[in-house]
Amino acid sequence: MELRILILAVVFLFTTATNAHNITRILAKHPDFSTFNHYLTTTHLAAEINRRRTITVCAVDNAAMNDLLAKHYSLYTVKNILSLHIFADYFGAKKLHQITKGSTTTSSLFQATGEAAGTSGYINITDMKGGKVGFSPVDSDSDQPMATYVKSVEEMPYNISVIQISNILTSPEAEAPTAGPTDLNLTSLLAKQGCEAFSDLITAQNAEDTFAQSVEGGLTIFCPSDQTLKSFMPRYKNLTADGKTSLLLYHGVPVYNSLGMLRSSNGLMNTLATEGANKFDFTVQNDGEDVKLQTKVVTATIKGTLIDEDPLAVYKIDKVLLPRELFKAAPAAPGPKSARSRARDEADSPGPAADDEAPADEDSSNDGGRIFGGGGILALSVSLILGLLV
Ligand SMILES: *[C@@H]1O[C@H](CO)[C@@H](O)[C@H](O)[C@H]1NC(C)=O
Ligand SMILES: *[C@@H]1O[C@H](CO)[C@@H](O)[C@H](O)[C@H]1NC(C)=O
Numbered sequence: 110m111e112l113r114i115l116i117l118a119v120v121f122l123f124t125t126a127t128n129a130h131n132i133t134r135i136l137a138k139h140p141d142f143s144t145f146n147h148y149l150t151t152t153h154l155a156a157e158i159n160r161r162r163t164i165t166v167c168a169v170d171n172a173a174m175n176d177l178l179a180k181h182y183s184l185y186t187v188k189n190i191l192s193l194h195i196f197a198d199y200f201g202a203k204k205l206h207q208i209t210k211g212s213t214t215t216s217s218l219f220q221a222t223g224e225a226a227g228t229s230g231y232i233n234i235t236d237m238k239g240g241k242v243g244f245s246p247v248d249s250d251s252d253q254p255m256a257t258y259v260k261s262v263e264e265m266p267y268n269i270s271v272i273q274i275s276n277i278l279t280s281p282e283a284e285a286p287t288a289g290p291t292d293l294n295l296t297s298l299l300a301k302q303g304c305e306a307f308s309d310l311i312t313a314q315n316a317e318d319t320f321a322q323s324v325e326g327g328l329t330i331f332c333p334s335d336q337t338l339k340s341f342m343p344r345y346k347n348l349t350a351d352g353k354t355s356l357l358l359y360h361g362v363p364v365y366n367s368l369g370m371l372r373s374s375n376g377l378m379n380t381l382a383t384e385g386a387n388k389f390d391f392t393v394q395n396d397g398e399d400v401k402l403q404t405k406v407v408t409a410t411i412k413g414t415l416i417d418e419d420p421l422a423v424y425k426i427d428k429v430l431l432p433r434e435l436f437k438a439a440p441a442a443p444g445p446k447s448a449r450s451r452a453r454d455e456a457d458s459p460g461p462a463a464d465d466e467a468p469a470d471e472d473s474s475n476d477g478g479r480i481f482g483g484g485g486i487l488a489l490s491v492s493l494i495l496g497l498l499v
């Protein structure tokens with residue numbers, strides 16, 4: 110796991126240091142490939158393509174993609190099939206038309222994923238009569254090529270070649286239903302990985318389906334440690350049933366994020382709790398090697414990785430994420446009452462967890478906080494002006 114993170118970090122440094130290609134941007138110039146481009150992104154193959162130094166992408170137009178989508182495969186299967194269209198070698202137009210002995214076999218990313226057994230995942234490229242170039246997965250039993258070369262879309266020798274081919278390349282192996290991450294039992298997996306209390310709350314609230322259904326398209330879960338949740342329980346129990354569900358869903362982001370991705374992106378994250386005008390979002394903020402999650406009420410830090418297997422990542426965090434939508438609306442309890450409940454929480458749970466209570470209370474006496482905040486800025490300005498005068 111740690112090695113993987115290290116590799117991701119190195120890869121990230123490498124790709125940012127060099128002037129890397131961006132397949133999303135390349136294809137965005139060609140509306141004919143918008144569906145293909147969309148699925149490269151949602152399957153995370155785009156990131157894999159961008160990461161590689163030498164690569165060929167066989168794009169198909171929207172009509173060919175519609176044929177594929179009409180089969181209603183899972184996103185996981187679509188990913189396997191599209192992986193057949195990405196070769197770990199460089200084939201520009203010229204090389205394709207001058208294949209030694211008229212035929213060659215190349216390995217696709219499907220081969221590299223480890224999903225493919227034996228020879229599946231290899232593609233035959235054949236120079237045919239009349240200057241045509243044919244493509245077929247090696248395990249195809251047709252004597253006609255499955256797809257033919259249409260045109261070159263973009264060539265950056267020898268980094269990336271994007272070509273158009275006539276049809277989708279597929280194979281029984283790529284289409285075979287795989288035991289994808291969607292089949293896993295998310296709650297028991299969370300429980301086994303040290304998120305038992307959080308998993309129990311999800312089960313009690315009947316929220317496991319919402320989480321499980323999101324895995325396929327990519328899901329990142331931020332799970333408060335058992336210790337943190339324990340001290341939070343009195344406040345959790347105070348929430349309405351809907352509030353509890355929202356709070357739990359607030360800890361899920363419907364996008365796969367590796368730690369490397371989180372470290373390299375600051376910004377807003379939408380969560381599974383998002384609904385209508387209630388945004389239920391939070392901000393990712395990098396702080397050196399730390400990744401911090403800031404709601405308007407509390408700031409949590411990622412403390413560990415439980416699972417990081419695209420499309421699912423689960424990280425342990427040191428605070429319960431408190432959405433402003435739930436904790437701002439708490440009955441206005443200014444001054445002494447806040448202090449009292451804070452003191453009681455601290456008594457319940459010595460240690461860092463008590464920390465996440467304080468800002469929430471500040472937030473419940475919201476207006477006062479704002480005024481003081483404004484006063485702070487005023488005081489700062491005054492002292493700056495005084496400083497300038499002196
Ligand atoms: C690639 O380009 C797209 C569209 O311009 C952009 O949204 C995305 O952030 C880029 N990816 C990288 C890794 O730069
Ligand atoms: C792929 O190429 C190999 C070697 O040239 C050949 O034996 C095989 O029949 C080809 N398969 C297809 C499906 O074209």
Ligand SMILES: *[C@@H]1O[C@H](CO)[C@@H](O)[C@H](O)[C@H]1NC(C)=O
Pocket residue numbers: 127128129264265266267268
């Ligand atoms: C290929 O990549 C290298 C380094 O990443 C870069 O220096 C070179 O300009 C790229 N070639 C093209 C044609 O973009």
Ligand SMILES: *[C@@H]1O[C@H](CO)[C@@H](O)[C@H](O)[C@H]1NC(C)=O
Pocket residue numbers: 294295296297
């Ligand atoms: C997951 O496992 C738990 C306990 O092993 C079980 O109670 C639950 O029904 C399972 N959920 C699914 C969706 O299979």
Ligand SMILES: *[C@@H]1O[C@H](CO)[C@@H](O)[C@H](O)[C@H]1NC(C)=O
Pocket residue numbers: 343344347440450
């Ligand atoms: C729960 O709600 C009640 C009534 O609003 C309040 O008095 C009490 O302090 C709350 N408890 C916690 C732990 O927030």
